[in-house]
Amino acid sequence: MIFNSISFVLFYIIVTALYFLLPHRFRWLMLLIASCYFYMAFVPIYILILGFTIVIDYYAGIYLEATKDLKKRKQLLLCSLVANIGVLVFFKYYNFLNTNLSAVLHNFSAQNPLPYLSILLPIGLSFHTFQAMSYTIEVYRGNQKAEKHFGIYSLYVMFYPQLVAGPIERPQNILHQMHEEHPFDYTNMVEGLKQMLWGLFKKLVVADRLSIYVNSIFDHAEIHNGSSIAIACFFFAIQIYCDFSGYSDIAIGSARTMGFDLMTNFRRPYFAKSINEFWSRWHISLSTWFRDYLYIPLGGNRVPKWKQYRNLFIVFLVSGIWHGANNTFIIWGALHAVFTIIGLVITPFTKDVHLKIGVPKPLVDGVRLLVNLTIVTFAWIFFRATSLDNAFTLIKNLKTFGKAPFLGDSVSNFGHCALAIVLLLVIEYKMEYLPNQFNFFRHPNMVVRWGSIVTMLFALLLLGVFNGGQFIYFQF
Amino acid sequence: MLIFLKRLALFILVLVAIDQLLGFGLRQIYFSQTKGQYAQINQAVNKVEADILVFGSSRAIRHYDPAILSAAFGKSCYNVGCDAQQIPYYTALQDVIFRRKKPSMVILDINTWEFIEGSSKYEKLSILLPHCRQHPELIPYQELSSPYERWKLFSQVYPYNSTLFISANNILLANKIAKDENGYNPLRKHMTPDEVEYTQKLLNQSQKDDAEKKPPTDTVAFRLLHQFLNNCTQNGIPTYVVISPKLAPEIPNVRKDQLIEIVKQYKNVKFLDFTKNDRYNNHFEKFADIFHLNKEGAEEFSHELVDSLRTR
Numbered sequence: 001m002i003f004n005s006i007s008f009v010l011f012y013i014i015v016t017a018l019y020f021l022l023p024h025r026f027r028w029l030m031l032l033i034a035s036c037y038f039y040m041a042f043v044p045i046y047i048l049i050l051g052f053t054i055v056i057d058y059y060a061g062i063y064l065e066a067t068k069d070l071k072k073r074k075q076l077l078l079c080s081l082v083a084n085i086g087v088l089v090f091f092k093y094y095n096f097l098n099t100n101l102s103a104v105l106h107n108f109s110a111q112n113p114l115p116y117l118s119i120l121l122p123i124g125l126s127f128h129t130f131q132a133m134s135y136t137i138e139v140y141r142g143n144q145k146a147e148k149h150f151g152i153y154s155l156y157v158m159f160y161p162q163l164v165a166g167p168i169e170r171p172q173n174i175l176h177q178m179h180e181e182h183p184f185d186y187t188n189m190v191e192g193l194k195q196m197l198w199g200l201f202k203k204l205v206v207a208d209r210l211s212i213y214v215n216s217i218f219d220h221a222e223i224h225n226g227s228s229i230a231i232a233c234f235f236f237a238i239q240i241y242c243d244f245s246g247y248s249d250i251a252i253g254s255a256r257t258m259g260f261d262l263m264t265n266f267r268r269p270y271f272a273k274s275i276n277e278f279w280s281r282w283h284i285s286l287s288t289w290f291r292d293y294l295y296i297p298l299g300g301n302r303v304p305k306w307k308q309y310r311n312l313f314i315v316f317l318v319s320g321i322w323h324g325a326n327n328t329f330i331i332w333g334a335l336h337a338v339f340t341i342i343g344l345v346i347t348p349f350t351k352d353v354h355l356k357i358g359v360p361k362p363l364v365d366g367v368r369l370l371v372n373l374t375i376v377t378f379a380w381i382f383f384r385a386t387s388l389d390n391a392f393t394l395i396k397n398l399k400t401f402g403k404a405p406f407l408g409d410s411v412s413n414f415g416h417c418a419l420a421i422v423l424l425l426v427i428e429y430k431m432e433y434l435p436n437q438f439n440f441f442r443h444p445n446m447v448v449r450w451g452s453i454v455t456m457l458f459a460l461l462l463l464g465v466f467n468g469g470q471f472i473y474f475q476f
Numbered sequence: 477m478l479i480f481l482k483r484l485a486l487f488i489l490v491l492v493a494i495d496q497l498l499g500f501g502l503r504q505i506y507f508s509q510t511k512g513q514y515a516q517i518n519q520a521v522n523k524v525e526a527d528i529l530v531f532g533s534s535r536a537i538r539h540y541d542p543a544i545l546s547a548a549f550g551k552s553c554y555n556v557g558c559d560a561q562q563i564p565y566y567t568a569l570q571d572v573i574f575r576r577k578k579p580s581m582v583i584l585d586i587n588t589w590e591f592i593e594g595s596s597k598y599e600k601l602s603i604l605l606p607h608c609r610q611h612p613e614l615i616p617y618q619e620l621s622s623p624y625e626r627w628k629l630f631s632q633v634y635p636y637n638s639t640l641f642i643s644a645n646n647i648l649l650a651n652k653i654a655k656d657e658n659g660y661n662p663l664r665k666h667m668t669p670d671e672v673e674y675t676q677k678l679l680n681q682s683q684k685d686d687a688e689k690k691p692p693t694d695t696v697a698f699r700l701l702h703q704f705l706n707n708c709t710q711n712g713i714p715t716y717v718v719i720s721p722k723l724a725p726e727i728p729n730v731r732k733d734q735l736i737e738i739v740k741q742y743k744n745v746k747f748l749d750f751t752k753n754d755r756y757n758n759h760f761e762k763f764a765d766i767f768h769l770n771k772e773g774a775e776e777f778s779h780e781l782v783d784s785l786r787t788r
Contacts, residue, residue: 006624020477184477223677415641450487454494461633462640467599467621 499632
């Protein structure tokens with residue numbers, strides 16, 4: 001069941017209504033059953049995998065809290081991490097590792113005895129696995145009390161709004177909310193619904209519209225010229241942002257209508273002026289996860305410079321691998337590592353550069369923004385490409401820039417793409433630079449407020465793509 | 477909660493009222509078009525009463541000249557092909573047209589790729605959504621893409637989803653749009669050397685893909701073909717299933733074998749294959765692009781088709 005489907009609309013209405021109709025003591029149970037149903041709408045049998053890791057982590061948490069012996073605590077944590085990472089590696093990386101092993105053995109004229117498994121990746125596996133791991137790590141560190149209520153712990157992992165594509169929550173933020181009673185709150189309900197509407201707009205009007213053009217270029221990289229590829233790359237940068245942040249908005253909004261406060265996952269990342277800033281705005285729940293559980297334990301930036309760069313490289317490489325079992329994601333991660341390190345190296349020279357060269361700061365910021373957008377967009381080529389060959393073909397053909405671009409199967413679709421991007425940019429620009437002006441959605445005058453919501457709803461109906469399919473990040 | 481529910485009810489009322497009003501306006505805009513794709517579809521769905529009907533995709537619109545067919549058989553002819561459509565569209569359209577008037581001959585231009593599994597051919601049926609209000613028999617076809625289409629049609633605006641740019645273009649630039657000739661819309665152009673080079677690359681790639689990939693067949697599409705042919709046979713209409721000329725000869729595939737087997741099951745239905753034909757294969761001068769003959773090519777093909785039909 002995907003957020004941009006009628007089935008989800010029906011599901012959401014029923015679950016939210018039931019949530020407020022039921023007494024507090026039954027709500028967790030209803031939400032857990034609803035979340036199981038939501039997950040089982042994809043591949044029912046995979047609920048067992050979730051069940052397996054939930055049981056392991058639940059008991060790991062309880063024993064971690066009860067045990068004072070550091071060695072035993074480490075063993076318990078290790079047990080939980082191995083179970084979670086083991087499931088992740090088996091389902092997500094087994095075939096990838098196996099293929100690479102075969103290639104290595106082939107060089108030594110040996111045969112790989114391991115079979116290729118035709119297994120379907122459990123939806124959102126990387127997300128709920130990481131959320132589960134953050135629980136045991138926080139209990140181990142003593143920042144979080146172990147959850148005694150098995151149902152509530154299960155709901156922490158399975159809470160349907162963020163089950164399949166995040167935000168990857170921390171137990172400190174969400175677990176206590178599962179216990180608290182959330183009475184109906186008008187503001188939460190209305191603001192949550194507005195956020196869901198904005199998410200749907202990003203997904204249906206922008207992301208799915210752009211995907212039509214993007215797919216037509218990326219899937220036939222060999223025959224397209226540089227202008228078409230450049231447009232497709234730019235469109236993909238917008239598409240993936242709107243696809244993923246749109247999902248996050250729907251997740252956060254739907255949770256908010258029930259009184260749950262999920263963490264912010266995106267803060268208009270393409271307005272970032274450096275790669276470092278980009279990562280503080282893009283997929284925040286994942287980047288902070290890596291910061292807290294990998295980068296800082298490796299030493300973070302309180303180490304010699306070369307070690308800090310090494311740490312960054314490791315984090316981005318793991319982040320690339322987290323996204324998918326393909327060399328393209330590894331390259332994507334490595335590119336971001338290189339860009340970030342270069343950014344850190346040149347920061348002392350670029351600080352206050354507008355004063356040094358005597359140009360207005362907004363101009364320098366604008367150039368930085370464009371440069372950042374360009375390098376992020378370039379890296380997306382590897383993220384979107386189906387293989388390294390595909391990526392290199394795209395890059396090679398980028399050189400043939402002079403010719404007129406292909407406008408897609410229909411010029412009308414291209415017009416819709418342009419309109420969608422303009423609408424998005426105007427709204428995001430207002431959010432970024434004029435947060436207290438033109439707040440039509442929260443305007444004191446009801447006609448203006450309702451008018452803006454109605455306009456957005458009809459924009460969805462008139463401009464949205466209603467058969468765009470799944471969210472890109474579901475595959476991770 | 478009561479305040480919220482009251483406001484929600486009021487908001488829904490406002491929404492429904494605006495939906496009706498906006499829908500009314502969009503309907504006027506859509507049905508007032510006299511040129512372009514929507515006008516052609518409107519003509520096909522609501523007005524065509526010709527004796528000979530040509531069904532098919534963009535290849536049908538570009539390849540079959542009704543004037544040539546009409547002159548050869550002494551009957552009126554109309555080309556009801558539609559860009560980017562496949563067998564679900566032809567079947568839905570046939571259902572609507574046959575309720576109004578039964579033709580005396582049907583030509584169905586088909587392509588074997590229409591029988592490759594994939595949902596897009598059903599999703600593209602959304603082009604008929606504006607006609608569902610007047611022709612509810614189209615709704616079951618819409619449900620081939622989603623079981624909720626019937627419910628979405630409660631909105632009067634939804635049927636006009638994604639039509640804005642095309643409608644604006646058809647109205648504002650009506651003078652620049654060529655008027656079709658009984659549905660026939662030939663491509664009056666020849667490929668430039670650059671386009672020939674690009675097309676050759678594209679052909680090589682697609683032939684490589686076809687040879688490598690063995691995509692699964694779409695059983696629903698074959699069921700719809702059966703329905704189309706059955707409807708013709710039951711009404712005693714001579715029907716010709718035609719694969720019109722292609723730039724490169726088609727690689728043999730199971731879908732074509734299956735298509736031929738299906739055609740054989742119906743008396744009154746004949747199969748004509750022009751894909752392996754030296755007069756068209758690799759004759760770039762007769763094509764406007766990789767898929768479509770240009771006007772000269774289309775006229776030559778229309779005459780050749782008439783000769784073939786006469787000998788049958």
